[in-house]
Amino acid sequence: MKIAISGKGGSGKTTISATLIRLIARRGLSVLAIDGDPNPNLIQALGVGPGVEAESVPRSVVERREDETGATRHVLTRSIADIVSQYGMKAPDGVTVLVGTKVDHAGAG
């Protein structure tokens, strides 16, 4: 099951995401939390102690490739299991968190 949370800035997306994630994990499921905000703060909301800096997933895990039709697609250069074990952080209730690469304004987009 894959869920995304959207809404206006400040509406409560991060608070709601974090709380739902913890609640689903408490129901006995393994949950991968993904922070897709360029200014990530999901780990704090999940209860990974204040002051912990997340390591973010580097751009190099995705590569652009051209398919037969000439359209470009993005593909992972490493297995998801690899990415999760190298960059995943542990949060309470057995949750694993991945943080997307922070925006560097030079190469954003």
Added chain:
Amino acid sequence: MRSIVGEIVNHAEGVTVMDTEASIEHMSRGTVRYVDALLVVLEPYYRSMETAGRTVPLARGLGIERVYGIANKLRSPQDAEAVEAYCRNHGLELIAKIPFDENVVEADRTGRAVIDYDATSPIVEELSQTADFLLREVRVNGDRAGGD
């Protein structure tokens, strides 16, 4: 960054929950096209509800079948009625009505999770229902038990 997150969501197994930067208007197709459900948070004021309303057709255009509304920071019955009316008129199924909760403010002040600050907080109680709803309605085969 967007395609990294999108590709990770695409390949992830089990339950994956993605927090995003803003409304889907600001996200590329790549980020959300793989999700089974999109939760749209609305506060009871016009611009927030309008942002949510615009998301519904966009999400459907991306092929996301399940789009649900979550009302947040409700301070009065009038707030709840406003969000209910908006969702009804825009074909958005409202699955949670979260009150304005001082415990969120308190937890944030000290950088803690609200569920750790007080697990009986109104937001936690309301989202418990939402978690049950999602696991019942959206859960797909392949979601595995945790505990590792």
